Amino acid sequence: VLGSFSHNRMRFSTAAPNDPDTHEDFKPTNKLESSDLSLNDVVEQDVKENPVMIYMKDVPLASRNILEDPELKSAVKTFR
Numbered sequence: 578v579l580g581s582f583s584h585n586r587m588r589f590s591t592a593a594p595n596d597p598d599t600h601e602d603f604k605p606t607n608k609l610e611s612s613d614l615s616l617n618d619v620v621e622q623d624v625k626e627n628p629v630m631i632y633m634k635d636v637p638l639a640s641r642n643i644l645e646d647p648e649l650k651s652a653v654k655t656f657r
Contacts, residue, residue, distance in 0.1 A: 614622070623630045631638070643650040 641649070643653055
């Protein structure tokens with residue numbers, strides 16, 4: 578995915594410059610191309626190895642640990 582996004586006033590880019598001076602170790606790679614796994618195998622492995630797997634496209638994502646605050650946990654349970 579190429580592009581850029583901002584989060585908490587910080588700007589992030591998903592595009593790497595096409596700079597001939599960039600060392601190979603720092604250029605983006607597609608790990609699937611060098612793998613014998615099919616895309617179906619990759620998805621299956623993702624689901625088996627992760628309790629939560631999110632496939633997303635350039636959208637802001639937030640989370641909050643409700644286990645740190647029992648009152649917040651109760652509020653989430655009763656929220657409608």
